[in-house]
Structure formats: C-alpha cells, structure tokens
Amino acid sequence: MCQAIPRRVLEVAPGSVRAEIDGEPRWVRAAAHLDDVKVGDYVVVYAGVALEAIDPEEAEERLGFLRELEAMFPEEEPA
Amino acid sequence: MTLTAAGRSIAGTTRFIRYAFMPNRLQYCGGDDNRALFEYALADVREAPLVRMLRKFSGAVPYLVLIAQRNGIADPFDERVVEAYWIGNELLERVEAHELYDSLRERFRKELSPRVMERVSGKAPAGARPHHSFHVFDVWRHTERMSGDVLATLDSCRISWGTVRSVEGGELLVERSPLLLREGKLALGEPQTERVTRLVEGKGFATDARPGDVVSVHWGWACEVLDERQRRALERYTQHHIRLANETI
Numbered sequence: 372m373c374q375a376i377p378r379r380v381l382e383v384a385p386g387s388v389r390a391e392i393d394g395e396p397r398w399v400r401a402a403a404h405l406d407d408v409k410v411g412d413y414v415v416v417y418a419g420v421a422l423e424a425i426d427p428e429e430a431e432e433r434l435g436f437l438r439e440l441e442a443m444f445p446e447e448e449p450a
Numbered sequence: 451m452t453l454t455a456a457g458r459s460i461a462g463t464t465r466f467i468r469y470a471f472m473p474n475r476l477q478y479c480g481g482d483d484n485r486a487l488f489e490y491a492l493a494d495v496r497e498a499p500l501v502r503m504l505r506k507f508s509g510a511v512p513y514l515v516l517i518a519q520r521n522g523i524a525d526p527f528d529e530r531v532v533e534a535y536w537i538g539n540e541l542l543e544r545v546e547a548h549e550l551y552d553s554l555r556e557r558f559r560k561e562l563s564p565r566v567m568e569r570v571s572g573k574a575p576a577g578a579r580p581h582h583s584f585h586v587f588d589v590w591r592h593t594e595r596m597s598g599d600v601l602a603t604l605d606s607c608r609i610s611w612g613t614v615r616s617v618e619g620g621e622l623l624v625e626r627s628p629l630l631l632r633e634g635k636l637a638l639g640e641p642q643t644e645r646v647t648r649l650v651e652g653k654g655f656a657t658d659a660r661p662g663d664v665v666s667v668h669w670g671w672a673c674e675v676l677d678e679r680q681r682r683a684l685e686r687y688t689q690h691h692i693r694l695a696n697e698t699i
Contacts, residue, residue, distance in 0.1 A: 374509040374585050394506060395482050418478045418603045437508060 375417040376437070377430035380410055388414060388421050462529040463500055465674070467491035468655040469536045469582075469609065470507055472671035475650075481506035492653055501527065510535060512550055513580035520545035536582050536609055536673075537666065537680050538687035547574035547584055575694055581687045583608055587636065587695035604636075605629035606669050608688060611681055612646065614663045620649035622659055622672055635696045638689070648672040 378390035378399075388401050388408060401408065401421040408414060413430035414421040425433075467487045474480040474487060483503040490500045504527065505511055514526035517534050521541045525531070534541040551574055578584045586608045605628055612624030625641040632639075646667050648654045656665050656672035664681045666673040676684065 374588070376509070392477075392479075395477075397477055417600070418473070418607055419476060420600075420603070422600070 375415045375422065377413045377425050377433050378416045378421075379430070380408055380412045380414060383408060383410060390414065390416055390421070392416065461494065462525070462527040462532040463496045463504060464491045464494045465529060465532045465536070466504060466507075466510075466527060468673045469666070469668050470504075470510070471655075471673075472647075472669040473607070474507075476669060478669075479507055479509065480504075488650070488653070491655065496527070509585060510582070513547070516547075516550045516580050517541050517545055520549065533680070535580065537676070538579075538581050538683035539680075542579040542581060542687065545580060546576070547578040547580045548576065550574070550580065575697070578691065578694055579687060581691065583688045583691040584694075587691045601629065601631060609673070609684060610667045610688075611664050611676060611684055612644070612667055613641075614659050614661050614665060615643065616661055617648075617659065618645075620647060620652075620654075621645045622648050622656070622665060624665060624667070624672075626667060635699060636692045638692070646670050646672045 378392060380388045380390055381396055382389035384398075386401055387398050388405070389396055389398050391397075392399070399416055399419050399421050401414070402423065405414065405421055405424060408421070408424055413425045413427050415423050415425050468491060470480060471484070471488055471491065475484045480487075481503055483506070487500075487503060490496075490503075511526065513535055514531050518524065518526045518528060518531045521531070521544055523531055523541075530539065530541055533539050574584070574588075578588075586604055608629065610626055610629075612622075612626035614622050614624050616623045622645070623643060624646055625643055626646075627638040627641050630637055630639045646665070647670055648656050648659060648665075654672065655674050659665050659672060659675050664676045664678075666676050666680075666684065
C-alpha cells in the first residue's frame with residue numbers, strides 16, 4: 372500500500388497505461404516522460420501514477436520477491 | 451474492543467479499513483471490494499470473506515504478520531497490530547522492518563539469485579520500523595524521478611494528523627502540517643488550514659469529531675479521532691522515518 376511496485380503494461384493510451392494491480396487490470400496515469408512505453412514493458416506504479424520504466428529482469432525479481440512474501444502469509448481462517 | 455465468539459478482535463479489521471478505505475476507493479491498492487469494505491467497517495464485523503479482501507492489500511499484510519509474530523500475537527489483524535502499522539505503538543519497539551527481509555532470506559536462501567539476495571539484504575535501512583510511514587518515505591529509494599507531484603502524493607499517502615477547527619457538513623476544517631522540501635530534505639511545515647472529507651454517502655469513521663479533536667488523515671479522508679497517545683506515536687514514527695529517508699536524499 373502506498374508503495375512503488377513494478378507492474379507489467381497490458382495496454383497503452385495517450386497519457387496512461389493499463390497495468391495489473393493487485394490482481395485487477397487498471398488504468399493509471401503515466402508520467403510525461405513515459406511516452407515510449409510499450410505493451411509488455413514494466414513500469415513502477417506509485418499511488419495511481421506510472422513513475423518510470425524499469426528493466427524487465429529487475430521488475431521480475433522485485434515481483435518474485437513480493438510473491439515470496441505472500442507465501443509467508445499464514446493460512447486463511449475458515450469461512 | 452469488540453470480540454467475536456472465538457474471542458478474536460474484530461476492531462483490528464475495522465481499524466485497517468478506516469485507513470485503507472480511501473486509497474482503495476481511489477483504486478491505488480487492494481481489490482475491487484470498496485463498498486463491501488466500507489460496510490464491514492461501519493458494521494464492525496469480521497468474517498472470512500472480509501479477511502480475504504484485506505489480504506489483497508499486498509503491501510501491508512506482510513508487515514502485519516511480522517509485527518504479530520515478533521510480539522507473540524497470533525492474529526495479524528489484531529487491533530494492537532493494526533494500530534502499530536498505521537499509527538504506531540510499543541509493538542514496533544520489538545521489531546525492525548529488515549527482519550521481514552531477513553526471515554525471507556533465510557527461508558528462500560537456496561531459491562534466490564545473488565542479485566535478489568543483494569536487493570533483499572539492503573531493502574530496509576537499520577532502524578526502520580514496520581510502520582506505514584516507512585513504506586511511504588521509502589519510495590525515494592525506488593524511483594529516480596521525484597517531482598513536486600510526487601511530493602504531494604507522498605503527503606497524501608502518509609498518515610497525517612490534523613486538529614479540527616470546524617465541522618462543515620461532510621467535511622472537517624483541520625490544521626495540518628504539510629510535507630515539504632526544506633533545503634533539499636523532507637520536513638513537516640507549519641500547520642495550514644485545509645479541508646478533509648469525513649463522510650461518503652453520509653457515513654464515515656470520524657463522525658463524532660468535534661473542534662479541538664485530532665483526526666488522522668489519509669488521502670484527504672478523516673480516518674478516525676486520535677487520542678493524545680496515538681497522536682504522539684504517529685508524530686514520532688513519522689518524524690523517525692523522515693529522518694531515515696533524509697539520510698539518502
């Protein structure tokens with residue numbers, strides 16, 4: 372929450388990109404210098420704004436780290 | 451504190467939503483469950499579907515787990531744990547943020563590449579606590595382009611506090627110290643009067659706020675009325691993480 376997290380770009384439009392955020396594809400505003408971002412690229416998204424492009428390898432590593440964090444969660448309580 | 455039949459705190463989930471509600475409404479984090487979250491918090495009800503919704507807040511939950519574990523508390527959504535993360539309390543004195551990464555490193559030592567190990571090892575500076583303000587000011591270490599817009603975003607994203615001057619319909623007029631850059635370093639400025647939202651569709655979590663009360667604020671939303679102990683803790687941990695962030699700015 373309120374963290375800068377790499378997100379894969381799913382779709383591009385003028386001034387915005389669609390990225391997968393916490394399991395939901397969402398449109399976010401793209402910073403002005405991100406005018407050459409493409410589908411499949413990774414961007415760092417912070418509070419609804421894509422701030423910068425990030426190397427795919429580094430993005431995958433960061434995302435892998437977050438996935439491993441999730442693996443540390445305790446089991447869900449029963450319904 | 452309200453307890454379920456099993457004796458577990460439900461006020462913790464309610465308090466979590468009080469702070470997560472507005473950024474989720476703005477679609478910055480969590481899943482697409484905003485109305486349900488709001489209703490759960492207003493009703494102060496905890497049940498399994500709610501906990502599944504809260505787990506979608508992928509940035510916060512690992513820290514709740516860490517705080518709970520280091521303090522011998524089984525439930526990561528215990529009211530004390532949730533308060534520690536958003537506001538700050540004595541539970542943070544027994545844990546540093548880097549412990550999350552240390553334990554992860556131990557667990558995944560064989561699976562992580564040296565490059566990732568390096569990143570994980572250096573993730574949290576010494577002295578950082580698993581408090582929301584650490585996340586917010588840590589953004590400085592993850593991006594290279596910090597504009598005025600981003601500073602304003604950090605100010606909205608941190609949990610701040612303001613003294614209520616008047617109640618005006620669905621809003622509160624509060625005096626709040628803004629985050630600013632002073633000689634190139636983060637700092638809190640002199641209090642300024644500003645409006646914060648206290649009601650959505652006639653409902654909210656600070657409906658009893660009166661002039662003179664101090665409320666916590668997240669993304670322009672009045673999360674709840676704070677007592678003096680909570681205000682002091684929020685100020686203390688906010689200033690602590692500003693100081694840490696300024697070491698690398």
